[in-house]
Amino acid sequence: MDIHIFLQLVVNGLLVGGVYGLMSLGINVVWGVMGVINLAHGDLIMAAGFLTFWIFSRWNVNPLLLLPVGMAMTFMVGMLSQRFLLGRLPQDRGAIKSSLLMTFGISYVVINTAQLLWGNEFQTVTSLSGSWMAGELDFAKARTVAFLAAGAVTVMLWLFLHYTTYGRAIRAVSQNRDGASVCGVDNERIRVASFALGAGLAGAAGVLLVMIFAISPSMGSGYTIRSFAVTVIGGLGSFPGALIGAMILGLAEVFTGYLVNSQVANGVAFILFLVVLLVLPQGLSGMFRR
Amino acid sequence: MSTLLEVRSLTKSFGGLRAVDGVSFKVEEGMILSIIGPNGAGKTTLFNLITGALAPDSGDILFEGRSIKGLKPNRTARLGIGRTFQIVRPFPFLTTLDNVTLAALAKAKNRREARLRAAEILEITHLSTFARLDARNLTLARRKRLEIARAMALSPRIILLDEVMAGLTPVEVDETIVLIKSLTTMGIAAVAGVEHVMQAVRKISDRIVVLNFGQWLAEGTPGEVMRNPEVIRAYLGSHYGETGEDA
Amino acid sequence: MKKISLVSGAVCLLVVIGIPFLASDYLVGFFFNMFIFVTVAYGWNLISGYTGYLSFGQISFFGLGAYTMAIAVFRFHWSWQLGVLTGAVLAVVLAAPLGWLMLRLRGPYFALGMLGFVQVLYMVASAASSVTGGGEGLYLPPTADLHPLYYSAAAMVVLAMGATWAVERSAFGLRLQAIREDELAADAMGVETTRVKLAAFMLSSAFPAVAGGLYAWRLSYIDPASAFPGNYEIQTILMTIFGGAGTIMGPLLGGIALSVMGEVIWARFAELHLLLTGSLIILVLLFMPEGMVPLVRRTVARRRGRIARSAAGEGA
Numbered sequence: 033m034d035i036h037i038f039l040q041l042v043v044n045g046l047l048v049g050g051v052y053g054l055m056s057l058g059i060n061v062v063w064g065v066m067g068v069i070n071l072a073h074g075d076l077i078m079a080a081g082f083l084t085f086w087i088f089s090r091w092n093v094n095p096l097l098l099l100p101v102g103m104a105m106t107f108m109v110g111m112l113s114q115r116f117l118l119g120r121l122p123q124d125r126g127a128i129k130s131s132l133l134m135t136f137g138i139s140y141v142v143i144n145t146a147q148l149l150w151g152n153e154f155q156t157v158t159s160l161s162g163s164w165m166a167g168e169l170d171f172a173k174a175r176t177v178a179f180l181a182a183g184a185v186t187v188m189l190w191l192f193l194h195y196t197t198y199g200r201a202i203r204a205v206s207q208n209r210d211g212a213s214v215c216g217v218d219n220e221r222i223r224v225a226s227f228a229l230g231a232g233l234a235g236a237a238g239v240l241l242v243m244i245f246a247i248s249p250s251m252g253s254g255y256t257i258r259s260f261a262v263t264v265i266g267g268l269g270s271f272p273g274a275l276i277g278a279m280i281l282g283l284a285e286v287f288t289g290y291l292v293n294s295q296v297a298n299g300v301a302f303i304l305f306l307v308v309l310l311v312l313p314q315g316l317s318g319m320f321r322r
Numbered sequence: 323m324s325t326l327l328e329v330r331s332l333t334k335s336f337g338g339l340r341a342v343d344g345v346s347f348k349v350e351e352g353m354i355l356s357i358i359g360p361n362g363a364g365k366t367t368l369f370n371l372i373t374g375a376l377a378p379d380s381g382d383i384l385f386e387g388r389s390i391k392g393l394k395p396n397r398t399a400r401l402g403i404g405r406t407f408q409i410v411r412p413f414p415f416l417t418t419l420d421n422v423t424l425a426a427l428a429k430a431k432n433r434r435e436a437r438l439r440a441a442e443i444l445e446i447t448h449l450s451t452f453a454r455l456d457a458r459n460l461t462l463a464r465r466k467r468l469e470i471a472r473a474m475a476l477s478p479r480i481i482l483l484d485e486v487m488a489g490l491t492p493v494e495v496d497e498t499i500v501l502i503k504s505l506t507t508m509g510i511a512a513v514a515g516v517e518h519v520m521q522a523v524r525k526i527s528d529r530i531v532v533l534n535f536g537q538w539l540a541e542g543t544p545g546e547v548m549r550n551p552e553v554i555r556a557y558l559g560s561h562y563g564e565t566g567e568d569a
Numbered sequence: 570m571k572k573i574s575l576v577s578g579a580v581c582l583l584v585v586i587g588i589p590f591l592a593s594d595y596l597v598g599f600f601f602n603m604f605i606f607v608t609v610a611y612g613w614n615l616i617s618g619y620t621g622y623l624s625f626g627q628i629s630f631f632g633l634g635a636y637t638m639a640i641a642v643f644r645f646h647w648s649w650q651l652g653v654l655t656g657a658v659l660a661v662v663l664a665a666p667l668g669w670l671m672l673r674l675r676g677p678y679f680a681l682g683m684l685g686f687v688q689v690l691y692m693v694a695s696a697a698s699s700v701t702g703g704g705e706g707l708y709l710p711p712t713a714d715l716h717p718l719y720y721s722a723a724a725m726v727v728l729a730m731g732a733t734w735a736v737e738r739s740a741f742g743l744r745l746q747a748i749r750e751d752e753l754a755a756d757a758m759g760v761e762t763t764r765v766k767l768a769a770f771m772l773s774s775a776f777p778a779v780a781g782g783l784y785a786w787r788l789s790y791i792d793p794a795s796a797f798p799g800n801y802e803i804q805t806i807l808m809t810i811f812g813g814a815g816t817i818m819g820p821l822l823g824g825i826a827l828s829v830m831g832e833v834i835w836a837r838f839a840e841l842h843l844l845l846t847g848s849l850i851i852l853v854l855l856f857m858p859e860g861m862v863p864l865v866r867r868t869v870a871r872r873r874g875r876i877a878r879s880a881a882g883e884g885a
Contacts, residue, residue, distance in 0.1 A: 037881040071625075071684070120855055125414075129623050133806070134854050140803055140847030148840060219684055246855065249801035250799060257685045299692045309678055310670065373757065400758035407757075416743075424747045428759030433740040476759055519633035 036168050043169050047271035048130025050179035051240050052185060053253060053275045056262035058233030060220040064206040064269045066228040068118070068131050072139035072218050073234050074256030076106045079142055080238030081247045082150040088157050095157050095243050096181060103232045113138055114224045130202045139252060187290050190271065204224050205271065224300030233318040234259075254298060261305035280304070323388070325352045326511050327403075327480055332371055332381035339369040339467070343536040344381070349480060349513055352506050356387055356514045358521045358547075359533035360388040360557065364516035365410055369482045369532075373405050374398045382521065386479070400428050404473030405482040410465045410513075412472070414458035418449055421457050421468060425475035445472040447501060470501060480511040488517045493520050502526055571674035584625045585723050587755070589716045597719050600785065604722035605780045610805040610812075611729035612776030617806075618814030619742065620769045623676060626683025627777045627804060629690045632796035633783035634778030636694060636701055639749040641787075645698075645708045653721075653782030660778030661771050666772035672763070681836040687797055706792025708730025709785070718787055729776050733817050736772075745769055746815070753880070800843055807850050813860030822861055 055077060060068050081100035084095050117138065121130045160173040188280065193199040204215065205222045241255075262281050266273025281301060289297035329350040332344040342364045349355050355367050370376040372383055374393045383391050390398055399405075413421050423433065430436035444450045446518075447467045452481035457468060466486055470549060473481045483502070488494050499522055505512050516523050523530065523544065530547040532539040534556045540547055547553055582859050625881035634656030655801045669681050694701045701707070730791065736742040744765045747755040756762050783789045804827065805820075814821025838845070857864060 061745075069681065086830040117851055117855070127622075129677055130854055130858060132623060132677055133810070134851055136803065136806075137850030139845040140800075141851075143839065144844035144847070148844075197722070215723075253684060254688060257681065257688060260681055293696065295692050295696045299689045302689055305685060306670070306682060309674055309682070375753075375757070395757045396761055399757060405753070405757060412755040413747055413749050413754065415750060417745060420743060420746075424743050424755070424760070425639050425758045427740050427743065430740075432740065433743060457732065472758060 036288075039169060039303040041290055042283065043171060043242040044175065045283035045286035047172070047179045047282070048244065048280055048286065049279035050182040050274075051244065052258060052262055053278030054133070054182040054233060054240065055259045056239040056266070056274045056278060057189060057271070058237070058273055059184065059263045060271070061202070061206075061260045062227055062230035062268065063235065065265065065270055066223055067128065067181065067203055068227070069135070069260075070230060071132065071256055072113075072142055072252075073230070073259055074254060075139045075142040075252030076109060076231050076234040077238035077241060077255045077259075078249060078252040079109075079146045080106050080235035081148050081242035082155065082238075082249070084239045085155045085157050086150050086168065088159060089155075095159055095239060096177065098237050099185070099236055103235040106235030106238070107228050107232035109142070110234075111228035111232075114227035118227065119223065124187050139256075143249050143252060150249075152249055154246040154248045155242070156194075156244075160243065163187055166219075170210055172244075173289070174243045178243050181240055186232070186273055186275070187235065194266040198222075198225060199249045202229070239244070254301070257305065258301040261301040261308075264305055265308050325349070326349060326353075326385070327372070327513070328384040328426075329368075329372065330382045330384070332368070332383065333379045334367055334371055335378060335379055340536050342371060345533065345538050346381075346538070347531045347538070347541065351479070351543040351558055352453065352509060353528045354502065354512045354514065354526050355508060356516055356527040357517050357533060358523060358530060359539070364533055364536035366484055367536075369405060369515060370394045370485050372398070372482060373403055376509060386462075399476055399478075402479040404476045404477070404478035404480070405485055406466070406469035406486050408484040410462070410469050412457035412460070412465055412468050416455055418456050418457055418460065418468060419444065419453040420473045422471050425472040428463075428475075429477045430567060436475075439477075443471050443474050444540055446476070446504070448497075450514070458497055460540075461476075463490055463497075466490065466498070467501065473504070474508075474510070480513065481505065485515060487516065487522055495519060498522075501524050520548075580786070582727075583685070589719055594715065597715055599828070599832060601715065601722050603721050603725050604719075604799075606783050606805055606808060606828065607824035608722070608725045608729050608780040609801065610824055611726075611733055612773045612810045613805055614733065614809050614814060614816075615736065615776075616770055616821050617619055617649065618809060618819070619736065619745045619749060619868075620766060622672065622771075623680045624683045625680050626686045626805075626840075627773070627805065628802045629683070629687045630664070630774040631777040631781035631801060632687075632690055632694065633663065633797075634781030635791055635796040636781075637778075638782035639707050639709060639714055639791040640700060642709055643702075649712075649782075649786045649881050650721075653779055653786070656782040657775045657778045657867040660774040664771040664774035665767065668767045668801050669716070671862070672766045672770060675772055680798060681858070688800075691793050691797050702792065705791065706790055706795070709789045709791070709799050711789045712786060715787075718783055722780075722783055725776070725779055730817060733820075737817055741765065741768070749803030749815070754787060762848075772805065782849075801849065803846050807846055807853065809851050810850065810858075813864075816862040817846075818864050819860055822858035826861075 059070065059073055062068055067124060083105055084098045084102055087098055087101070090216050118131050118134055121127055121134065150197055160177055162173055164171045164176065165171060179284055194204055201222055202225065205219065258281065262277040265280055266275070266277030283302060284300045285297045288300050324522065325348050330346050331344045332342055332346070333340070333344055345368060347355070357368065359365060367376065371378050373395045374390070375395050376399065378391060378488070381390055385401060385403065390401065413424070415436065419437065419440055422443055423436045426436035426439040429431070430439055443452070444453055446566060447470060449464060449467055449471060452464065470481070470483070470486065487498050490498065502512055502514065503526060527544050530544055531541045532547055532553050540550045540553050541558060573663070578708045588600060589822035609627060609631060613833050618621050634653070637653035637656035638649060641647040642654050644648055667686070671679055693735065695704055727863060736745070744755065747758070747760055748762055752762055773811055781796065785796065788795060808827050809820045810823070811826060812821065813819030
């Protein structure tokens, strides 16, 4: 392979990886704190993307400015879901299965709502076309900006989790549920906050994703799989792991897309997901946790 | 009397913690052996190693003279090693009868045969009245009896009883003692892992092994062990009240 | 009680047999679709209801069955019956290695894995256009007579119910339920969990595969979107949960209830289909998570005072 092509693919993969990392952080938070798998995650990403497209196509607003808007929408959905639906499930031994099924149901509500509001077609946001050149390498503007924005959001998330009371409470609960409640943490509120946070992060990812790719309402589950693949590769509960996993997935998809075809590239996430779960269940971070 | 179960220098560590450290002992046919030791002494880990739920780091386990190291729990169960869990785990939404029938399936040819055997065992363990009740609706004492009934349904040669008397009233403890003693008349040996309830231990055990921090501390008849100064020292802090009368 | 169910069962059977001669083509089509859904639901019931492994990927076998039948007819000119049968066989054969791989994964991971597997099959179906017709699909000879399809579908439902009944009273069935209740304890009680789970998984794959084959033949067309219909998974899961997962009558009752509801309500609001289905699942999980069958059973038992009597027995 030509070295230029190789490097170009690496660049593309890493840039996409940034957004994938953001996608998976939402999963990481919810899973780590509550042990809940949110099957609607990818559909929330998609919904935020569609909202962005819609506002952009009507009023030509810079999608970056829509980051808080998209996040707010999915944040609300997440908060309401946890408070009034998921939170109402009995917390017995069947809780994981029931919440799995419920998020499955919620995902369909989200998909259909998106279809009703914004149609069933593939859409994308074309605000940023063209690329910046660094020597021979092509840094597509949309991808680069999305990458940087994803990085910014990630940093803000890290600050939130480490320097605010709510954030620290969330981390406490994810590490030790009972210990946290003995220290005065209101578990129920934290669950709502965490789920909402996870959903909000999905929204952020969606806003950025629609700048790069064309999305359709039915693509949600593909993003759910990708988010989980990244989380599993990196190891649950590990931020750096998730980011590395995201880069790996981004690179794998881009290279597969080039070497085979784009349809197979869509399946790469699933294959990686399976391989890691079966071979390295703790993910990459598990390897270093000795 | 031949050796039914033999544990040789069994060791298991978790990270830096030696949960079981070079433990050895033998169980003869029809014997009741009690393993005592304060919490964290390694009793449950030991049971997990014997049944195959955990793999030992070193050492060996011999059942009926053959090594069973590396066999999985469902294999050892079918070979004849039954066990109860410290935190009882009946199948909550299955009936009491079904709970025991499931275990009987290990040796029975079909469900009907298993159900008959299960009904017999429910008689022996005084649980017949609750045969059609979902297991989750049983009181703790009855759930513990169900644990034993399930283990018995495997038609085992030995049952490992993990803290089977914890949380029971004195009356319930006595009933359990009778049940465990009846196991020997049925030809089943028993290994009881116990932390508290020392009076019961004295009443049922043929032999006692004492563990402390995963290591073998002492072994002998109940009388010998209870008078052993090292044993008393290991227990004195947390069990002064119980061993006080022996000190 | 037994006599009532036997009589009502016989009556239902007669009705089912008689429908094609008495009812309009539209109604026959409605029942056919219902039978297809119910068959898939019984498959899901086996692996998820009885064994407790929540799968979101039954539709992968559905699509596999559909494509196998279509390819057998289109490229090898086999009869559709042979095609459907081959689809079932292929599904069970594929389910062996797939199950061996997937069943190692705990609850949510298994669910995710099966969800992803559907994606993979969709992708394969789109990509292997020389075999599957790719995105354009394959056109099959149109079916003139609906009756054989109808009866095949009805027979599948009876078969599925029979198989579920046989499983529930067998040793195999008890082992499955034990795995669902507590896999670790089941293992400690001598159940060969790996083997038993795999058997359930393989058995559960046959039903959606046949359903898919019949469905594709009715459609006279196959493409990735129709082989892996986006709403089938959630609908069949909803049916089973609504009726009662892990019961013999659950998928049938839930299937009938939801098909009727669908005709009356949703057919008018087709664009709201997924939304209503999703909402219904949420409601069922909140207010009747065990489904209709256990609810009915308990109401009947309560009326007969059985619960009061066993509570009194507790004092023994």
